[in-house]
Amino acid sequence: MKNWNKLADKYEDLQTREDSLDTLVEFPIQRQLVGNVEGKRILDLACGSGRKALQLAHEGAAYVLGIDISESFISNWDHREKPAHLAFAQGDISRLRDIPELQGQQFDKVLLFQALTYSTDIPGTIADIRALLPPGGQLVLTTVHPFRFVVEKQDRLGAAPGDAYRGESFYSFPTIWDPTVTLSHATPMFSTVVNAIIKNGFCIDQVIEPDLSDTQKKKYSHKAQWMAKYFGIVAYDCHAV
Numbered sequence: 001m002k003n004w005n006k007l008a009d010k011y012e013d014l015q016t017r018e019d020s021l022d023t024l025v026e027f028p029i030q031r032q033l034v035g036n037v038e039g040k041r042i043l044d045l046a047c048g049s050g051r052k053a054l055q056l057a058h059e060g061a062a063y064v065l066g067i068d069i070s071e072s073f074i075s076n077w078d079h080r081e082k083p084a085h086l087a088f089a090q091g092d093i094s095r096l097r098d099i100p101e102l103q104g105q106q107f108d109k110v111l112l113f114q115a116l117t118y119s120t121d122i123p124g125t126i127a128d129i130r131a132l133l134p135p136g137g138q139l140v141l142t143t144v145h146p147f148r149f150v151v152e153k154q155d156r157l158g159a160a161p162g163d164a165y166r167g168e169s170f171y172s173f174p175t176i177w178d179p180t181v182t183l184s185h186a187t188p189m190f191s192t193v194v195n196a197i198i199k200n201g202f203c204i205d206q207v208i209e210p211d212l213s214d215t216q217k218k219k220y221s222h223k224a225q226w227m228a229k230y231f232g233i234v235a236y237d238c239h240a241v
């Protein structure tokens, strides 16, 4: 959490650059999967700066609640103007059931973008999300591609690919946003994430592994190189059963 507080200021500037992977790959697929938000109650978990939550509030959502562990991201909203139907609260996705602002709440859509691997209890996080949705409610989950961690562990630890993939323990490495800041990720296999979703009351409607378009690859060759090595993200579109 402290490390995310250190990153909070520069993270938003880096994320909103025209050549960021969030701009080019991640947010386009996330926004597409979320679909129509008009009149919907939306929970954006690990919402970061709250930029995406704000956009959905402007696009007609009835209510948007953003939760993040980093007080730097959340307390920024004490000084910023926001619509009345947008709210933020501090909380840990590993223990959603303990967050006071979520008690007794139900949402139409829950979003968890690029943060599942910070949970210390991935099945517990998914189970708690399920409790916040009615049957038919949507979960849009995007997460680091598991092969990204295989490459990182091969490069940094000299691990064999199969061992790197199967070794699911938390793994720390310097962020691409600021090499002086180290973040720790759980490194789940595909089966761990998929089983956490389907064994906790969800059906997976589609899984997408987005890439840059050919035009983007030409224009942003540094990002094409990064994607070629690190795979990018996996997006899961799910509904509660």
Ligand SMILES: C[S@@+](CC[C@H](N)C(=O)[O-])C[C@H]1O[C@@H](n2cnc3c(N)ncnc32)[C@H](O)[C@@H]1O
Binding pocket: 004, 015, 022, 045, 046, 047, 048, 049, 052, 067, 068, 069, 070, 073, 091, 092, 093, 094, 112, 113, 114, 115, 118, 119
């Ligand atoms: C890569 S950023 C993604 C932010 C946002 N979801 C997006 O897509 O732009 C990861 C976010 O997860 C938050 N985070 C890290 N660990 C968390 C935890 N245990 N509970 C809640 N949020 C957490 C960080 O503070 C940060 O805002």
